[in-house]
Amino acid sequence: xSTFFRKNLLPLATLIVIIIFFLAAAQGMNSQDFVITLLxxxxxxxxxxxxxxxxxxxxxxxxxxxxxxxxxxxxxxYIGWTVFVRPDTFVDLLTPLALALSGFTLRDVYPLLSxxxxxxxxxxxxxxxxxxxxxxxxxxxxxxxYPIAGWNLDNYAQSPVTYSYMADQGTRxxxxxxxxxxxxxxxxxxxxLLVSLLGSFGLSLFDQSARRxxxxxxxxxxxxxxxxxxxxxxxxxxxxxxxxxLGLNANWLFFIAVIVATLSGAGLGALMxxxxxxxxxxxxxxxxxxxxxxxxxxxxxVQAVWxxxxxxxxxxxLFNGSGASCPATNFSSWWQGNCxxxxxxxxxxxxxNEILIPIIGVLVLIAVWILLQRTRLGMIIRAGVQDxxxxxxxxxxxxxxxTIVFALxxxxxxxxxxxxxxxxxxxxxxxxxxxxxxxxxxxxxxxTSYPGAALGSLLVGLIQQFMIQYGQIGIxxxxxxxxxxxxxPIVPAxxxxxxxxxxxxxxxxxxxxxx
Amino acid sequence: MQKKSSSFFRNHRASFILLVAVVLLPxxxxxxxxxxxxxxxxxxxxxxxxxxxxxxxxFILALYxxxxxxxxxxxxxLSFGHAMFFAVGAYLTGIALKTFAxxxxxxxxxxxxxxxxxxxxxxxxxxxxxxxTFALVxxxxxxxxxxxxxxxxxxxxxxxxxxxxxxxVPSFINPANERLRFYFVALVVLVLIYLLYQRFVNSPTGxxxxxIRENEGRAKMLGYNTFAFKLAALMLSSFTAASAGILHALYxxxxxxxxxxxxxxxxxxxxxxxxxVGTLSGALIGAAIYRLLDFGLRRYxxxxxxxxxxxxxxxxxxxxxYGIVGTWRAKSFRIAEGWRRLLAAFKT
Numbered sequence: 001x002s003t004f005f006r007k008n009l010l011p012l013a014t015l016i017v018i019i020i021f022f023l024a025a026a027q028g029m030n031s032q033d034f035v036i037t038l039l040x041x042x043x044x045x046x047x048x049x050x051x052x053x054x055x056x057x058x059x060x061x062x063x064x065x066x067x068x069x070x071x072x073x074x075x076x077x078y079i080g081w082t083v084f085v086r087p088d089t090f091v092d093l094l095t096p097l098a099l100a101l102s103g104f105t106l107r108d109v110y111p112l113l114s115x116x117x118x119x120x121x122x123x124x125x126x127x128x129x130x131x132x133x134x135x136x137x138x139x140x141x142x143x144x145x146y147p148i149a150g151w152n153l154d155n156y157a158q159s160p161v162t163y164s165y166m167a168d169q170g171t172r173x174x175x176x177x178x179x180x181x182x183x184x185x186x187x188x189x190x191x192x193l194l195v196s197l198l199g200s201f202g203l204s205l206f207d208q209s210a211r212r213x214x215x216x217x218x219x220x221x222x223x224x225x226x227x228x229x230x231x232x233x234x235x236x237x238x239x240x241x242x243x244x245x246l247g248l249n250a251n252w253l254f255f256i257a258v259i260v261a262t263l264s265g266a267g268l269g270a271l272m273x274x275x276x277x278x279x280x281x282x283x284x285x286x287x288x289x290x291x292x293x294x295x296x297x298x299x300x301x302v303q304a305v306w307x308x309x310x311x312x313x314x315x316x317x318l319f320n321g322s323g324a325s326c327p328a329t330n331f332s333s334w335w336q337g338n339c340x341x342x343x344x345x346x347x348x349x350x351x352x353n354e355i356l357i358p359i360i361g362v363l364v365l366i367a368v369w370i371l372l373q374r375t376r377l378g379m380i381i382r383a384g385v386q387d388x389x390x391x392x393x394x395x396x397x398x399x400x401x402x403t404i405v406f407a408l409x410x411x412x413x414x415x416x417x418x419x420x421x422x423x424x425x426x427x428x429x430x431x432x433x434x435x436x437x438x439x440x441x442x443x444x445x446x447x448t449s450y451p452g453a454a455l456g457s458l459l460v461g462l463i464q465q466f467m468i469q470y471g472q473i474g475i476x477x478x479x480x481x482x483x484x485x486x487x488x489p490i491v492p493a494x495x496x497x498x499x500x501x502x503x504x505x506x507x508x509x510x511x512x513x514x515x
Numbered sequence: 516m517q518k519k520s521s522s523f524f525r526n527h528r529a530s531f532i533l534l535v536a537v538v539l540l541p542x543x544x545x546x547x548x549x550x551x552x553x554x555x556x557x558x559x560x561x562x563x564x565x566x567x568x569x570x571x572x573x574f575i576l577a578l579y580x581x582x583x584x585x586x587x588x589x590x591x592x593l594s595f596g597h598a599m600f601f602a603v604g605a606y607l608t609g610i611a612l613k614t615f616a617x618x619x620x621x622x623x624x625x626x627x628x629x630x631x632x633x634x635x636x637x638x639x640x641x642x643x644x645x646x647x648t649f650a651l652v653x654x655x656x657x658x659x660x661x662x663x664x665x666x667x668x669x670x671x672x673x674x675x676x677x678x679x680x681x682x683x684v685p686s687f688i689n690p691a692n693e694r695l696r697f698y699f700v701a702l703v704v705l706v707l708i709y710l711l712y713q714r715f716v717n718s719p720t721g722x723x724x725x726x727i728r729e730n731e732g733r734a735k736m737l738g739y740n741t742f743a744f745k746l747a748a749l750m751l752s753s754f755t756a757a758s759a760g761i762l763h764a765l766y767x768x769x770x771x772x773x774x775x776x777x778x779x780x781x782x783x784x785x786x787x788x789x790x791x792v793g794t795l796s797g798a799l800i801g802a803a804i805y806r807l808l809d810f811g812l813r814r815y816x817x818x819x820x821x822x823x824x825x826x827x828x829x830x831x832x833x834x835x836x837y838g839i840v841g842t843w844r845a846k847s848f849r850i851a852e853g854w855r856r857l858l859a860a861f862k863t
């Protein structure tokens with residue numbers, strides 16, 4: 001124990017100084033404000049943690065600074081909103097998505113096919129491009145004719161803002177009916193399948209390293225058949241599924257929305273790593289440009305699909321009640337009334353924002369911690385963070401771990417986005433500011449340290465919220481009668497200043513290991 | 516002597532043709548509209564004045580990207596706070612001219628001092644933090660500066676979040692009336708600093724900077740005081756970015772606080788990546804491409820332009836792997852070979 005203290009003297013001393021400052025400054029606050037601010041800080045910290053931990057895992061193992069992480073967080077929020085408020089759109093999208101992805105699961109089959117093709121060298125160079133071009137053209141031709149119930153950004157009555165508002169009021173607007181536009185359903189589905197097959201075959205021709213001769217078993221086709229099956233089933237039972245989701249309790253629907261956002265984030269992450277990040281491991285600097293570019297594209301896609309105006313995702317009914325018994329005074333009365341607020345030490349605390357989100361944050365923290373510490377995959381990841389080449393030399397397939405970690409990191413970000421949507425609201429700029437917060441949190445805690453990400457996020461959240469609170473009541477400086485009121489710009493500056501100070505004392509952050 | 520100079524011209528033929536083209540550009544653009552060179556010389560309005568304005572913006576951006584290329588591409592320091600160097604120059608010039616009515620020469624001296632001071636400020640943290648941590652610390656410093664100029668307490672000097680406006684520009688290079696002169700001044704500054712940078716990179720000092728980028732430990736082991744070299748590169752870079760800031764403050768009617776933002780540093784990073792990391796000429800080409808792309812897309816596509824810009828960045832990374840100049844250098848032999856074969860095919 002004493003050696004532990006001696007070894008970590010500097011981080012511990014820094015932490016203690018921060019805590020002393022924190023307590024000294026908090027003395028002028030009454031307990032009601034203190035509890036609320038503390039919980040708000042925890043909430044912001046939890047959301048920041050979800051983004052920061054994924055970022056840190058990716059940076060630690062892959063050495064990729066994923067500057068698109070904030071944008072992915074935002075995309076998660078918008079996906080969650082879509083599933084929650086417009087389940088019909090979500091169900092309509094399932095079929096094209098499953099069909100479009102099905103081709104990519106035939107990875108092992110394509111090398112056999114391409115070996116059969118005998119072409120001149122120049123034709124072989126042109127072939128993948130031609131395939132991708134044909135696939136893209138087909139896609140542009142088919143998709144607009146495929147019926148996807150959406151919203152209309154130009155018409156306010158059918159815009160996401162209105163749908164969101166109506167859902168918050170408890171009434172759902174009836175989904176618009178859509179039909180195939182000058183195309184027969186069979187042709188549309190066949191076309192989408194062809195798009196996927198041609199496109200993925202074309203892409204596989206680029207990947208020369210995949211030219212091993214795989215043993216073709218039923219496994220090579222299984223996922224393709226499953227995806228095809230899912231696509232067809234969701235197509236046939238489209239209406240039934242939509243009605244089922246629309247009739248579902250809003251709490252379950254919210255749960256489904258969060259799960260879907262997480263999974264689609266993970267899928268997006270895996271796709272990103274396999275197609276775009278993988279060719280760049282030899283040129284790490286250009287990953288910055290790639291992720292900046294992707295981030296710009298993501299923001300634009302969100303603007304084009306969901307529009308520029310900000311809107312709020314309604315809370316699940318479990319946290320949205322405002323009956324006679326509200327605000328609740330204890331757990332059982334909250335359970336009966338489903339109150340949106342609860343009285344804690346005399347202060348009104350919003351249950352969703354300030355109690356649920358921190359709890360989920362802690363749960364995710366524990367789950368990922370168990371994954372990292374107790375499973376074989378976690379062992380590979382931890383070893384890879386320390387010394388990637390050594391792990392590779394031991395014959396472990398680190399590349400597969402790369403894909404999984406990227407998927408996990410992005411999935412955590414989109415989970416954070418979907419969870420934060422009801423409390424933060426959806427806007428095109430929500431990703432950027434959070435990415436900056438996450439970066440600061442990681443710098444404070446230690447860039448590649450998982451507990452460091454948690455500690456840093458906690459500090460960032462708490463300091464931000466307390467600074468906002470002090471902006472209203474002022475800081476009473478100990479032993480003097482001075483009262484300092486921080487103006488709004490101080491709020492971001494305070495975390496940044498803390499980061500600079502900590503990095504100057506401890507260049508690796510509070511919990512980071514020395515290189 | 517004669518022979519030497521002629522070979523110098525031959526070696527840099529492309530650069531000289533480009534320079535002459537840039538010098539003649541306002542007049543040529545004027546001819547398209549039917550304006551005589553004399554009218555262009557007299558600063559009459561029209562398309563050539565507009566082209567001059569675009570050219571000036573490109574020169575300023577090129578100067579700024581050049582300074583980033585020196586510390587990032589040549590010395591290998593990843594800084595996320597570079598916009599501060601630029602913004603200090605711009606804001607100091609604006610405030611000194613507007614509030615204190617100093618003469619321009621005094622302003623330049625002041626900015627020179629300030630740029631040394633901020634390079635020293637970055638140098639203060641240089642020995643302690645490395646790699647991505649250095650990037651984050653510089654980001655922190657630049658954010659603090661950004662917050663300071665945005666704060667309402669200093670609004671009477673900096674204009675807070677609206678930006679600094681109403682800078683009284685000395686009449687002899689006022690961009691409204693004497694834009695052609697401003698164009699040539701910016702061009703001369705750019706060319707001089709570019710030559711200085713070429714000289715710096717090819718000097719023993721610059722070579723040590725490249726060695727630091729490649730392997731700092733080895734450079735240290737060879738007995739070089741790497742800190743001093745990094746500081747020298749930082750100072751030169753800081754001064755260049757601040758001079759770009761001076762030009763910016765003189766040229767733009769409003770100096771917006773966005774020039775101290777992280778996104779403006781990212782602009783420099785993108786320009787350098789487009790042009791080719793560590794190739795000084797890449798920064799110039801990258802700046803021209805970046806500005807023209809931005810201008811063209813915004814004009815012809817409108818609000819959704821950044822989708823295309825993002826797609827172009829991704830395509831750049833995938834298909835032009837080392838930036839324009841970097842890829843050209845790596846493949847110039849093969850490209851030349853291809854041309855020769857093409858010409859031969861036409862001859863027969």
